[in-house]
Amino acid sequence: MLKELWEAGSPLSVRQFHEKVSHNRPIAVTTAATILDRLHRKGMLSRRLVKEGGPHYLYSPRLSEDEFKHAVVNNVMGALLRGFNDMTVAYLAERMADKPEDRRIISKYLDRLKGVENR
Amino acid sequence: MIPLPNALMFAAFFLIGPFGLRNRVASLVEFGLIANFLIVALVSKRSSRRQSIALLCALAVLSYENIQSVAAWLHIELSEVPILGVREALNFVSVLFTLNVSLAVIGAAAAVVVGLSLEMRKSRLPLAKLFPEMGFSSASEELSRSVRRMSQMAGIVPPSLSLIDSGSPVAFITRSRDGYELALSVGLIESLSEDELEACIAHELSHVKNNDFAVRSLATAARVALFSHPLSHVIEPAVYRAREFLADKTAVKLVGGKDALISALAKIRESQDYVSSKPTPIATACLFGSPRRNRLLRLFDKHPCLDSRIEALRELDHV
Numbered sequence: 001m002l003k004e005l006w007e008a009g010s011p012l013s014v015r016q017f018h019e020k021v022s023h024n025r026p027i028a029v030t031t032a033a034t035i036l037d038r039l040h041r042k043g044m045l046s047r048r049l050v051k052e053g054g055p056h057y058l059y060s061p062r063l064s065e066d067e068f069k070h071a072v073v074n075n076v077m078g079a080l081l082r083g084f085n086d087m088t089v090a091y092l093a094e095r096m097a098d099k100p101e102d103r104r105i106i107s108k109y110l111d112r113l114k115g116v117e118n119r
Numbered sequence: 120m121i122p123l124p125n126a127l128m129f130a131a132f133f134l135i136g137p138f139g140l141r142n143r144v145a146s147l148v149e150f151g152l153i154a155n156f157l158i159v160a161l162v163s164k165r166s167s168r169r170q171s172i173a174l175l176c177a178l179a180v181l182s183y184e185n186i187q188s189v190a191a192w193l194h195i196e197l198s199e200v201p202i203l204g205v206r207e208a209l210n211f212v213s214v215l216f217t218l219n220v221s222l223a224v225i226g227a228a229a230a231v232v233v234g235l236s237l238e239m240r241k242s243r244l245p246l247a248k249l250f251p252e253m254g255f256s257s258a259s260e261e262l263s264r265s266v267r268r269m270s271q272m273a274g275i276v277p278p279s280l281s282l283i284d285s286g287s288p289v290a291f292i293t294r295s296r297d298g299y300e301l302a303l304s305v306g307l308i309e310s311l312s313e314d315e316l317e318a319c320i321a322h323e324l325s326h327v328k329n330n331d332f333a334v335r336s337l338a339t340a341a342r343v344a345l346f347s348h349p350l351s352h353v354i355e356p357a358v359y360r361a362r363e364f365l366a367d368k369t370a371v372k373l374v375g376g377k378d379a380l381i382s383a384l385a386k387i388r389e390s391q392d393y394v395s396s397k398p399t400p401i402a403t404a405c406l407f408g409s410p411r412r413n414r415l416l417r418l419f420d421k422h423p424c425l426d427s428r429i430e431a432l433r434e435l436d437h438v
Contacts, residue, residue: 013309014286014306014309014310015309015310018310027389027393028310028385028386028389028390029309029310029311029386030288030306030307030310030311030386030387030389030390031386031389031390031393032310033286033287033288033306033309033310033390034286034287034288034306034390034393035393036286037285037286037287037306040286047286049256049284049305051259054259054261054262054308054309055258055259055262055282055305055308055309056305056308056309057286057305057306057309
C-alpha cells in the first residue's frame with residue numbers, strides 16, 4: 001500500500017490511491033479510505049483536508065521508502081538482538097556466509113567493528 | 120397490530136394494578152400480553168414500524184409489572200422483620216408501601232421521566248462534547264444545500280451539517296439544543312458516489328422523519344424502569360434495530376430506489392470486513408451497523424448487522 005504512495009511522488013486522494021491499488025487487488029473505495037485512515041492513525045501517513053471540489057483528504061507518507069525500511073529493520077533486529085543476541089548474530093553469519101557478495105558486506109562491517117575496538 | 124381483544128387485555132392489565140387486584144389472573148394476563156407482543160414482533164418482519172411498537176408495548180407491560188412487584192416485595196419483607204422496635208419502625212415505612220399501588224405508579228412515572236431526561240440530556244449535548252474523540256468542522260455549502268433539499272423532500276426541518284475528521288466511512292444524526300445535527304465523515308463523502316451518499320443521508324434523515332429519537336427514548340426509559348429485568352436488555356436493542364430497518368425503507372422511498380443504499384452498505388461492509396481488527400471509538404459510534412457477530416451476541420446489538428440490512432433491502436419489492 002505504501003509503495004503506491006512512494007511511487008506517486010505527490011500526495012494522493014483516496015480515489016487516486018484506489019485507482020492505483022485496484023489494478024492488483026480489487027477493493028472498494030471505502031476499503032481504500034479505511035486503510036489510509038488506519039495508516040494515518042498509526043502515524044505512517046500525513047493528510048491534509050481539502051474542501052474544494054467536495055471534502056477529501058490528500059495522503060502522503062511521513063517517511064521516505066529508505067527511512068521506512070531502516071525503521072522496520074531497526075525495530076525487528078533491535079528486538080531480536082535484545083532477546084536472542086547470540087542466536088541472531090550466529091544466524092545472520094551463517095545465512096550470509098553462502099554468497100560472496102554477502103560475505104563481502106559482513107567482512108566490511110567486521111573491519112569497521114575491529115577499528116572501533118582498536119581505538 | 121393490536122386487535123380488539125389484545126387492546127382490551129392491555130387496558131385491563133393497566134387498570135387491574137392500581138386497584139390492587141393483582142393476582143393470578145393479572146399475572147396470566149400479563150404473561151399473555153408479553154408473549155403476544157413478542158410474537159407480533161417476531162412475525163412482523165416485513166413491518167419494522169409494527170415490530171418496534173409491539174416491542175415497546177411489551178416493554179411497557181414489563182416495566183409496569185416490575186415496579187409493582189418491587190413495591191409488593193418491599194411491603195412483605197419490611198412487615199415481616201421479627202426484631203422489636205426495628206419492626207415497628209419498618210412497619211411505619213411499610214405503611215407507605217401499603218400505598219404501593221400509587222407508589223408503583225409514581226415510581227414508573229419517575230423512572231420514565233429520569234430515563235427520558237437522561238437520554239435527552241445526553242443526546243442534546245453538542246457533537247464535540249458527545250464524541251470528544253472526534254474532530255468536527257463545518258461542511259461545504261454545496262453539501263448543506265443537498266441536505267436541505269432532501270430534508271424538504273422528507274418534510275422535516277433541515278438538520279445542521281458537520282464534517283467528521285475521519286477517513287473511515289461514518290454517518291450519524293443526533294439531537295442538539297438547536298435542533299438535529301447530521302454528521303458525515305470525510306471518508307464517507309470521498310469514497311461514495313453521489314447517489315450512494317444521498318441514500319446514506321436519506322437514511323439518517325429518516326430517523327428524524329420516523330420520530331426515532333422519541334421511540335428510542337421510550338425504549339430506554341422503559342429499560343430504566345425495568346431495573347435489571349433480563350428481557351429489557353434484549354427488547355430495547357430490538358426496538359433500535361427495528362427502527363434501523365424502518366429508516367432504510369423510508370430512505371428507499373425518499374431517494375426513489377434501493378440500489379444506491381444497497382451499494383453504499385455493501386461498500387461499507389467490505390471495508391468492515393477488510394479492517395477486521397478491534398473497532399476504534401469512531402467505528403463504535405458509527406451508526407451504519409454492527410460488525411457481524413454470532414446470533415446470540417447480535418441480540419444485544421442496537422444496530423443490525425449490515426448483511427441483514429442489505430438482505431432486507433433486497434427483499435423490498437415495491438421499489
